[in-house]
Ligand code: TXA
């Protein structure tokens with residue numbers, strides 16, 4: 001226990017206990033994960049799940065991710081195919097969400113599935129999140145802890161900006177290491193389908209299960225999270241910028257274009273992992289600078305760059 005407390009430098013045992021009790025009673029607690037902060041509620045209680053939609057102002061047809069502490073816990077609610085099990089064993093805990101068929105006796109709130117007969121599930125790779133799941137003893141429905149259509153929070157301060165007064169408690173676990181949401185993979189059919197790009201890439205998945213498909217941009221019915229305008233800063237984004245206009249702030253990648261007044265650099269060494277971890281925070285900072293337009297330098301369409309560009313394209317839709 002001592003060792004665990006030492007490693008979780010931000011969250012102490014008393015806070016964890018308080019948060020777990022709140023969750024057991026159906027209250028909402030925002031908590032850190034390795035990807036982004038989650039707005040957590042007891043996934044067994046419809047009221048708690050409804051409260052999540054309400055707090056986010058999220059369209060009710062958008063289903064939520066259920067977080068569990070172990071594969072055994074997942075199996076209480078969903079059926080794991082061979083492919084699903086291989087992926088879970090390879091990447092859990094970690095930034096991979098699997099869309100799985102609800103088991104016939106599944107006791108999860110139907111609201112988390114928002115009308116689908118599947119449920120999205122993952123084990124987060126974050127000590128405080130895992131400790132919270134174990135302490136509360138309930139699966140936690142948790143979308144990113146932002147209001148609907150806004151940038152996902154990667155620090156507790158972002159959650160406060162978004163949800164202060166709409167959530168009972170915010171656990172501060174410091175900055176999220178990954179910085180973009182989990183890869184979402186539908187494993188309800190024979191061939192897995194990527195519904196949302198994230199840190200676990202197509203190549204990584206294919207190493208484990210062979211061929212993996214990517215959902216087409218238009219197939220928004222299956223994953224409403226793919227709705228085009230989903231991650232929106234207030235400023236207008238111009239992507240793949242190689243020049244800068246007088247009225248633009250700059251989101252740089254590598255050596256910044258000369259002449260910009262306001263600059264945030266995703267990674268001056270062109271490190272995609274660093275860029276992902278910085279992405280939402282820097283968009284927020286540029287928004288807060290009052291800039292009406294943001295020029296974004298090109299980011300390579302490889303590895304984590306696929307997820308970063310995907311988020312940027314969505315953020316650019318007005
Ligand atoms: O990294 C993450 O995944 C974060 C942290 C908190 O775990 N959570 C997150 O949740 O990003 P959210 O609700 O913002 O995104 C959930 C995504 C959406 O794209 C949603 O449409 C999709 O998962 N999804 C959830 N359930 C689904 C289902 N049954 N079928 C298809 N897509 C589903």
Ligand code: MG
Pocket residue numbers: 143144152
């Ligand atoms: Mg979200």
